[in-house]
Amino acid sequence: MNRIILALASLSILSFVSPATSDPSNYRRIPASTLVTENTSLSTTKKDASFDNFLEELYDDADLKQAKLSYDVFKRAAIGYYNLKNQGKLNKNKELLTVIDFAKPSSEKRLWIIDLNKKKVLYHSLVAHGRGSGNEKALQFSNVENSHMSSLGFYVTKNTYVGKHGLSLKMEGLDKNHNTNAYQRSIVVHGADYVSESFVKQHGRLGRSHGCPALPADINAEVVQLIKDGTCLYIDAAHAKFQSAYLNPDKAIKNFEAEIIKRQAEILAR
Numbered sequence: 001m002n003r004i005i006l007a008l009a010s011l012s013i014l015s016f017v018s019p020a021t022s023d024p025s026n027y028r029r030i031p032a033s034t035l036v037t038e039n040t041s042l043s044t045t046k047k048d049a050s051f052d053n054f055l056e057e058l059y060d061d062a063d064l065k066q067a068k069l070s071y072d073v074f075k076r077a078a079i080g081y082y083n084l085k086n087q088g089k090l091n092k093n094k095e096l097l098t099v100i101d102f103a104k105p106s107s108e109k110r111l112w113i114i115d116l117n118k119k120k121v122l123y124h125s126l127v128a129h130g131r132g133s134g135n136e137k138a139l140q141f142s143n144v145e146n147s148h149m150s151s152l153g154f155y156v157t158k159n160t161y162v163g164k165h166g167l168s169l170k171m172e173g174l175d176k177n178h179n180t181n182a183y184q185r186s187i188v189v190h191g192a193d194y195v196s197e198s199f200v201k202q203h204g205r206l207g208r209s210h211g212c213p214a215l216p217a218d219i220n221a222e223v224v225q226l227i228k229d230g231t232c233l234y235i236d237a238a239h240a241k242f243q244s245a246y247l248n249p250d251k252a253i254k255n256f257e258a259e260i261i262k263r264q265a266e267i268l269a270r
Helices: 024-029 044-061 071-086 197-203 217-227 249-268
Strands: 004-008 014-017 096-101 111-115 120-125 153-163 166-173 188-192 214-216 232-236
Touching: 044 071, 044 249, 071 096, 071 153, 071 232, 071 249, 096 217, 111 217, 120 217, 153 188, 153 217, 166 217, 188 217, 214 217
Parallel strands: 096 232, 188 214
Antiparallel strands: 004 014, 096 111, 111 120, 153 166, 153 232, 166 188
C-alpha cells in the first residue's frame, strides 16, 4: 500500500505518508500519542473522508487526470482492489491495478496499468472490446458463452499460455452474473493486429474481439508478463445494472483501517 495513515492530529484529521517514497526516519518524529491505536474510535464520516483523501492523493500523485482516467472510475477500481487485496486474492508482491473504461470509444486509449506503489501509470493503451458488445463503443455486456460480448467487473490474472494469438493471459472473473464464466469462455488478454492507431485511422475505430480485452501486438508480451500471476484487472462502463460485492466501500475502509493499525504497530516496535 502506497500511503499509510500514521497520525491522528488533535482535531482527529488523518494524514497520509508513503513508506515507499518517504524517509523512514520521519516515522520516528511522529509522537506515539498521536498514532491510531486499536482503541481509537473514528466516526464513519471521518473514516470515509480519510479514505477518500487517500484515493484523491493517489489519483493526483499518479497524474491520472492527465492520463484521462475518470476519478469515479479509478475510485471504483481502487475500492475493489483493496477489498480483493485484503481478502488475500491478489499477489502481495505486485501492487498493480489495470483499469479499462469501456464508456470511452475504442478509438481512444482506455486501458491504464497503474503501479500503486510507485504512484505511476506504466501503460496507457488502446484496448478492444467484443464484437457482440457494439461497434465503436461497447454498449452491451454478457457473461454468456458464444455471446462474443465483453464482461464487466473485477478479474484476477492467472497464468500465461501461447495460443492462436501468441502469448496470452488467462483471467478469473469474480463478479457473479457478470464475468464468472470468463475462464471457460476463454476471455483472455492477448495481442491483435486490429488494435492499433493505424487501424483507427483507417476505420475510425478498432477491430473487435470475441469478448477479450485485446491489446496492441507491439506491447502485448510486455503487458502480459507484467500483470500475470494474481493482479487486479477491472472493466468499467456506464452500465446501471452492474453490481459488485467488491465495490463495498465500508469493507474497503474497514480493511484499510486494520492495515493502518498493523503498520503503525510495526513502526512503534522499531
